[in-house]
Amino acid sequence: MAEARNTYKSGADEAGHFGLFGGRYVAETLMPLILEVEKAYNACRADPKFAAELKHLNTHYAGRPSALYFAERLTEHFGGAKLYFKRDELNHTGSHKINNTLGQILVARRMGKTRIIAETGAGQHGVATATVCARFGLQCVVYMGAKDIERQKSNVFRMQLLGAEVRPVDKGTATLKDAMNEALRDWVANVHDTYYLIGTAAGPHPYPTMVRDFQSVIGEEVRKQLLEAEGRLPDSLVAAVGGGSNAIGLFHPFLDDADVKMYGVEAAGRGIKTGEHAASITGGSPGVLHGNRTYLLQDEGGQIKDAHSISAGLDYPGIGPEHAWLHFQGRVNYVSATDDEALAAFQFCSKLEGILPALEPAHALAYVAQVAPTLPKEHIIVMNMCGRGDKDVFTVADALGAKL
Amino acid sequence: MSAAIKAKVVDSSNRIAARFALLKKHKRAGLVTFITANDPTPHVFMDILEGLPASGADLIEIGIPFSDPMADGPAIQLSSQRALKHKTRVDDVLEAVREFRKNEIDTPIILMGYYNPIYHYGNQEFAERAAAVGVDGVIVVDLPPEESEELTVHLRANDIHMIFLTAPTSSDARLPTILKEASGFVYHVAITGITGTASANEDAVKVATMRLRKHTDLPIAVGFGIKTPEQARAIGAHCDAAVVGSAIVDIIAKGVDATGKPQAGLTMKVLEFVKSLATGVHGAWP
Known part of the structure; x- marks a missing residue:
């Protein structure tokens, strides 16, 4: 507790909480993996080479x-x-989604993961994920609600052009939340080689913190x-x-x-x-x-x-x-x-x-x-x-x- | 065994400990069955539930339905959806247990579900009412030990066991974190995946349970990926109890028409299958 000054920037705490909120509410199968992502992200955060690599991509690739x-x-x-x-x-x-996908793809690469999964609603995060997977030659599977596929057809085709597989989710309400459920189910079944690239500042710790840092x-x-x-x-x-x-x-x-x-x-x-x-x-x-x-x-x-x-x-x-x-x-x-x-x-x-x-x-x-x-x-x-x-x-x- | 964590002290009135003691005495593995509350209808669910002990279920898991069951495969997802069509809430699940307990006082009842419906109900209220109706244990799929204290404190105060899951991905370094909070029994997830998909591998289960025994004296139940009496027998050979869920729920799914109306004889079909599973599991130990 070296920081004596009041700040709104101290979260999340070590367990991933922002006061009452946040945390890691996942099934045990995923828990070790979530801890591994956190460890990898903390190592990236502390490494000036990581920051330099990301800055280079932000400047020359994302613009x-x-x-x-x-x-x-x-x-x-x-x-x-x-x-x-x-x-x-x-x-x-x-969109702003590329800020996060560039950061996370570098984390995934350092973890040695070869398969990337993502959920998408409007398709912007799906496109940004498919883009960085194409850029780094990684397999990409994007889960998207069937209803969203219908209203965002052009983004679906963009993802396919970028080499990603778009898997429609017709369960539940067939929108973003169900796409996220399905991505979590995929991750549980493929923990050994797969990295889940979450697109928003939500999900289990460290995602909310990591996504925030990349978007900051x-x-x-x-x-x-x-x-x-x-x-x-x-x-x-x-x-x-x-x-x-x-x-x-x-x-x-x-x-x-x-x-x-x-x-x-x-x-x-x-x-x-x-x-x-x-x-x-x-x-x-x-x-x-x-x-x-x-x-x-x-x-x-x-x-x-x-x-x-x-x-x-x-x-x-x-x-x-x-x-x-x-x-x-x-x-x-x-x-x-x-x-x-x-x-x-x-x-x-x-x-x-x-x-x-x-x-x-x-x-x-x-x-x-x-x-x-x-x-x-x-x-x-x-x-x-x-x-x-x-x-x-x-x-x-x-x-x-x-x-x- | 010096590093082993001793099972929490349980008194003799504890149904879970008593049931595993009885199984041990009879030198056989146990059968744990899972069904979702009010699936396919409140009436048929109650009939199935009340028929389970006589059909050979040694412990019973009742699913609290949830709109977003992230760790479950299609079979249990659909069972949740069928149950939610009847607007099933935590109170309805507790009421079913109260009804069941009128005639059955020995078979342990474990409620299994996701955290949000319980959290929304209120952890303390949930624990008190669950204890009052005769619930013995609770499994909350998305509540790892790191987050569980806010619920466990109330369960403990009401003598309800918090049952934790271990997975093939839980390392030796991590197991003590899980097992120091565990009570009742340990539920080992046999596959890295969601319920009702891949088949449990007997060799992997053997290795996993041997690893778990080094860390705990609690009984070990194994589930996820056990679909047939033969698999139940094979897996039961390496643990204290085998858990079957999706395969039972699948029979319920096939026994309702497009409008969700159960066909005649569905309860019998489910219970016949449970009997065959019991025969399998009960023959697992030499």
Whole structure:
């Protein structure tokens, strides 16, 4: 306990807990493997060569740093706060997911694993995983809910072009949570050669910490870039939250800057009151699923409920445990935006900025649209544009009644 | 045996210890059967449950259904889904045990499931009510010893055994961590995989149980991948009890129509199969 100063950055503890949340709730067969992943990750963390290798890949393969862009026309449109986008949609593969898959593939290689499995909802993490597997010549199997395959066909084909096998999951609700169940079942059966590359800041320890660390490059860049552009830190950070990897990546480097307010925007689907949403904090309660204790959507009997969101990437009935803890501590505000609000944001962002946002950051923008007009002109908001909307054009067309 | 961890002291009223003592006295391996509560319907489940002891089940595991059974194969996943169609909750499972105990006081009952329904119910309340209705042990698949204290403390206070799983991946270095918390018996998972998929390998089980015996005096039950009376006999030769789940649940699955309605004679079919398993297991020891 050398650290005497109060900090929000000390988690997870040695057992993988963020206060009440997090932990390692897995079957015994996986437990030794989870401990092995933790050991391998700690060794990577302590090795400057690992950091150098990852930095090289981030720069030359993923295209980092991503731009910090002053969204001038939207700022004008809102008539209040000054809005910046962190352009993580410009990364290779079109989202922030590559930050994490590059980091984890290096860990997997050091562990000597030859087969990579992943789960995916919108397909962005699946594509990012298939990409790094192609880059390093590793076998790749991606589990994807049958329902998500239907609404994200282009990403399915992208993964196949990259050499991955996409396995449809028709069990349970046939979405992201079931894909994660199936990936865990695969891992239990193939522990000797397989590495499970989890895409979000959730799951058993050390995944929430590891994914956060790899995504923190987002917030670290923002800090530097905004200091250059404005000579100061932002007033507010806004990011969409499903599992919460892009949000924790943006927030984490600023957690101890008391004046920086943070907003995690959950998917309110058809409205929190309708029960058809994916807002685990706003509309859920603490429970244990997929290896960690966190906020979950569940019924009175502790059965996990279906999530709903127009965005496949937010359509998950849980949230990363560090977010659960940050909510509990009151450090981050968790708010929500509906399908309709996200759709509206998708459209005005396209028309006013010439940027097609993914439906996930469209939720973040929908929240910005609510608060920016009420804030003074010197208030600086940085929103994470964590993915591009090309993958969503069919979903949006369908929602708007357009025939393609 | 100096490093061996002694079994927790259990009093004679403890059904699990009494049952394994009886098996030892009769010089035979035991049969542990698994069925999911309220599968396929509350009524048929109760009939099967009440028929199990006379059909040769020495210990009974009752599954608490869960929407996301990560460690289970298709058979038990589907049994959970059938049970959840009847809105089965922890209270319903406890009520079934209370009903069972009206006529059966010797056969140990072990509840097996995932942590969330129990956690959501409340650990203390769960332990107290489970003890009150006559539950003897609890297996929580996704609650390793590192996370289990918050539940175990209440189970211990209510004389309910927390039964832990060991796996082929549990190293000698790790076994003491698991076994120092274990009581009742040790449940060894025979395969690296989910329930009802690969077949348990007799040689691997032999090696594993010999390894476990160096670390514990508790009885050892082996499960995952035992599907036939022949396999039950072969595996039973190397342990104190063989666990069969998916193969029983599969018969239930085949005995319901598309609407989930059980066919006539389903209970008999299940119990006949259990009898054949018992014959297999009971002949396992020389």
